[in-house]
Amino acid sequence: MMSKLNNNLMAVIAAGMLTVSGASGAVTFSDGGAGLQGLLDGNPNVGAGTVDVINDQMGDAIDSYWNFGGTGGSIQVILGENSPNAGVNSFGIFSGSDSLEVFIGSDAADYKAFVNYAGGSLTANVFDGGGTFVRSNSIAWLGNPFGFYLNNGSDTFYSDSTLNAGGFDAMVAYQDVPMPGESILAFEDGIAENGFTNTDYDDFVVMVESVYPVSAPATLALLGLGLIGLGYRARRKAAV
Ligand SMILES: [Ca+2]
Ligand SMILES: [Ca+2]
Known part of the structure; x- marks a missing residue:
């Protein structure tokens, strides 16, 4: 159960990072x-x-x-x-x-x-x-x-x-x-x-x-969620 939740969080993180990276890319x-x-x-x-x-x-996102x-x-x-x-x-x-x-x-x-x-x-x-x-x-x-x-x-x-x-x-x-x-x-x-x-x-x-x-609130929200997920992941690893 916890492993599946982590996988889902990581998928969201990946999606968020792709969005931010692609959107903020310089010409x-x-x-x-x-x-x-x-x-x-x-x-x-x-x-x-x-x-x-x-x-x-x-x-480009802005x-x-x-x-x-x-x-x-x-x-x-x-x-x-x-x-x-x-x-x-x-x-x-x-x-x-x-x-x-x-x-x-x-x-x-x-x-x-x-x-x-x-x-x-x-x-x-x-x-x-x-x-x-x-x-x-x-x-x-x-x-x-x-x-x-x-x-x-x-x-x-x-x-x-x-x-x-x-x-x-x-x-x-x-x-x-x-x-x-x-x-x-x-x-x-x-x-x-x-x-x-x-x-x-x-x-x-x-x-x-x-x-x-x-501004791009949807992109920022994804990034925020991604950061939360990363923090959770780090604590889990530290606990183990
Ligand atoms: Ca030209
Ligand atoms: Ca542009």
Whole structure:
């Protein structure tokens, strides 16, 4: 009886560790991170040395879904696009089957979008680098939480890796850089370029503000249960 209980606990521990390990794995850059690092270091909104593209990664379990801050608004700035798809890339927010396009291919780096959720509607107001209003886009919206997507004209990549072909991690995120409340989202649109062989994650990069990643309570609960199980196992062995 006790042996069977231990076996069950160990199975839970293994499942929990697999979940945590797979979910928190960092993306691997085909260029060692040089492309994205250079883009961020060279952008005045970020600044050289502010972000370490390898060590500052938020982790895939954390960057899948997001909430608006208390004000219900967010500001988004295009930091750069290093992709042959830059002219057609479309970036936006999704929740379930709903989606709101924020930036389109003709938008230049330094464009900004103010996204507001009010009265059951989500609205993106887009401005050019000089602060001139460009357009507004609005849809009915059920609210938090939401994910981010990038469409390259033929394929759509989601911040939730489980929605991507092969579970591909198409977006790496960095939090609290350079200011608290700001995050950087860096997309890979490599399917159209070279299959998955080009993973430089500098194809579409934006800074977001006043949006916060949703934690992963299910994953943390599994880890907690696993740790409890390990402690129990250790005591049993010590007793013998
Ligand atoms: Ca990710
Ligand atoms: Ca790429």
